[in-house]
Amino acid sequence: MTLASVPEYDPGQITRTTGFAVVVGAGMAGLMTARVLADLFERVTLIEKDALRDAPVSRSGTPQANHIHNLHEAGRQTLEDLFPGFSEALLAAGGNRIEINSDSRVFIEEGVLAHGPAQLPMYCASRPLFELVTRRRVEDIENVSLRDNCQFVDYLTEGTADVTGISIRQDGRTEDIRADLVVDATGRTSRTPDWLAEHDYPMPTVDEVHIDVAYSTAFVNRPTDVQQTCVVLPNPPRKRGGGMFPVENGRWMMTLFGVHGEHAPTEQAGFTDFAASLPISDFERVIDEHGLASETIEQYPFPSNRRVRYEEADRFPDGLLVIGDGIASFNPIYGQGMSVAALEAIQLHHTLAAGSSDDVAQRFFQRATTVVDDAWMLAVGSDFQFGQTTGPKPTGTDLINRYLSRLLRTARTDGRVADAFNRVIIMEERPTSLFRPSILWRVLTPGI
Numbered sequence: 001m002t003l004a005s006v007p008e009y010d011p012g013q014i015t016r017t018t019g020f021a022v023v024v025g026a027g028m029a030g031l032m033t034a035r036v037l038a039d040l041f042e043r044v045t046l047i048e049k050d051a052l053r054d055a056p057v058s059r060s061g062t063p064q065a066n067h068i069h070n071l072h073e074a075g076r077q078t079l080e081d082l083f084p085g086f087s088e089a090l091l092a093a094g095g096n097r098i099e100i101n102s103d104s105r106v107f108i109e110e111g112v113l114a115h116g117p118a119q120l121p122m123y124c125a126s127r128p129l130f131e132l133v134t135r136r137r138v139e140d141i142e143n144v145s146l147r148d149n150c151q152f153v154d155y156l157t158e159g160t161a162d163v164t165g166i167s168i169r170q171d172g173r174t175e176d177i178r179a180d181l182v183v184d185a186t187g188r189t190s191r192t193p194d195w196l197a198e199h200d201y202p203m204p205t206v207d208e209v210h211i212d213v214a215y216s217t218a219f220v221n222r223p224t225d226v227q228q229t230c231v232v233l234p235n236p237p238r239k240r241g242g243g244m245f246p247v248e249n250g251r252w253m254m255t256l257f258g259v260h261g262e263h264a265p266t267e268q269a270g271f272t273d274f275a276a277s278l279p280i281s282d283f284e285r286v287i288d289e290h291g292l293a294s295e296t297i298e299q300y301p302f303p304s305n306r307r308v309r310y311e312e313a314d315r316f317p318d319g320l321l322v323i324g325d326g327i328a329s330f331n332p333i334y335g336q337g338m339s340v341a342a343l344e345a346i347q348l349h350h351t352l353a354a355g356s357s358d359d360v361a362q363r364f365f366q367r368a369t370t371v372v373d374d375a376w377m378l379a380v381g382s383d384f385q386f387g388q389t390t391g392p393k394p395t396g397t398d399l400i401n402r403y404l405s406r407l408l409r410t411a412r413t414d415g416r417v418a419d420a421f422n423r424v425i426i427m428e429e430r431p432t433s434l435f436r437p438s439i440l441w442r443v444l445t446p447g448i
Helices: 026-035 072-080 086-092 125-137 192-198 268-277 280-292 336-355 360-383 397-411 414-423 431-435 435-444
Strands: 020-024 043-045 096-099 104-108 121-124 144-147 151-156 166-168 173-178 182-186 206-221 229-232 240-246 252-258 300-309 321-324
Touching: 020 026, 020 166, 020 268, 026 043, 026 072, 026 096, 026 125, 026 182, 026 336, 072 086, 072 121, 072 336, 086 096, 086 121, 096 206, 096 240, 121 240, 121 397, 151 173, 151 435, 206 280, 206 435, 229 336, 240 280, 252 268, 252 280, 300 360, 321 360, 336 360, 360 435, 397 414, 397 431, 397 435, 414 431, 414 435, 431 435
Parallel strands: 020 043, 020 182, 043 144, 104 229, 182 321
Antiparallel strands: 096 121, 151 166, 166 173, 206 252, 206 300, 229 240, 240 252
């Protein structure tokens, strides 16, 4: 599901109780989860292992934060619903608002997509700035508290198979925190699958689709009045791509990436040469004209898309659920992570609004699946363009890819088709919208 198909957030659906909830992990998924839980529970505590500063700086627990993070419209609108005024707060903190159909160039299927007729905004910033603006709003919620420098140790069970809280370590001391609900928002490194196995729960199936992507990122000096954005996506046989987005402090964040062994270098000369090898000159030109602003170039490897099929589990402990990258993490070149987490938070809201306290996790996992399915199909389907990609291939992938290839070739000259594709990418519309008769006709009828 996407923005068009997930029911809107409505805090009036929930009446606050006297319960207590704990969220482990204060990244974007955890912050949005805490906001949703605050509508129901009398108290909510966020636990974060890293030190949190009132500044947009990367944390050791989120090495991927040093790279491009797109906030698609589905994510932005959800954050706006959860935190009214979020968009303006982001801009006031240094973020940027671009128009996809005037400020961006997207090179895919060996051509640049046409600009469509509609306005499609995108809000651009570094991941640490997105996180800081969101965290400030969470800290303003009266019944939410945040504890940083806290290491999660284990789930508490009190001799039962259900979770009744967590054990943490802070300043060398161990403390037990009792809770009515624990949410694991620790991301891809979640320890929940291993914990389930150790406590005789069925191990959930894990789908992994190996793409072997690594991305390298540098800042480039940017005139403050220039909003140019550029994306090049890999397409067989070309394994290289890149993204360039305007962020705070008069800079572009430029991420270069490659799949299946084509990894961008981390030294400046090699980084520049990699930029020059891309099929359009935008990346090389802005480096030549404005210069790199980074002394060091950060690199992050991402071996595989990973999805944990909690929704298929026959049994799952009461008092616990998982959200965000702990459910599914996608090839980051498609920029889906924050927006998927936002839509999952809305699905958690609707799960809680249903009123029953029974099987909360299993009901949530079923709802979350509707969000993950679309994002998974887009990311994994694109990755399976390459013969070297391995893992479970969704049914119909090859047929869909052939249609999308033709659609994207059409979108080079047809702004309406490009607009329809962009609305799917920003998670405003479902991928099935690309098969509407009006789009099918334009794609399959030559020369219109």
